[in-house]
Amino acid sequence: MANEFAGLIKADLAALNNAAAELAQHASAIAPAANFTGQPPGNHFSFAQSMQDAIAGVNAQDVDAGQKMADVDAGRSDDLVGAMLASQEASLSFQMLMQVRNKVMGAVDELIKLPL
Incomplete structure (x- = not known):
């Protein structure tokens, strides 16, 4: 079940x-010289990597909880x-994580609906 959810989340992440x-691409066409992140050009924040890390963390918690439940059973x-408690x-x-996904x-x- 966790793998199905992880697959759905990964598909949503790819769409994002x-x-x-x-x-x-649209932003670079409008203002190519603007640096919207406020960070130096070589030091970029990766939203995709942050989401992948969050998904991996949630998956690890699920696996750990499943193992603890299996041990008790x-x-x-x-x-x-x-x-x-782990469960x-x-x-x-x-x-x-699903609420964050829904908000994003x-x-x-x-943002897509905004006029250019």
Whole structure:
């Protein structure tokens, strides 16, 4: 189930990257000399890398929670409370990631609607 969600998120991330590249092309056509990031040219922030890191972190939490639950189910561990907390933490992390994704997709849609 986590792999299905990760695939969906990666597809959305690819769509966001394509939309960001399209917006960057339009921005460079409008103001090619402007530096919108305020950072030196060689030191750029990568939104795509940040999202990939967040997805990897949420996936790691999900895998860890699944392992703890499997250990409790198999009798290898008696830390039911820890397993439940890890499961809830992974669930909340995923929900937060989905909310960030929804907000970013909404913002990209609004940017695309702006007139040039």
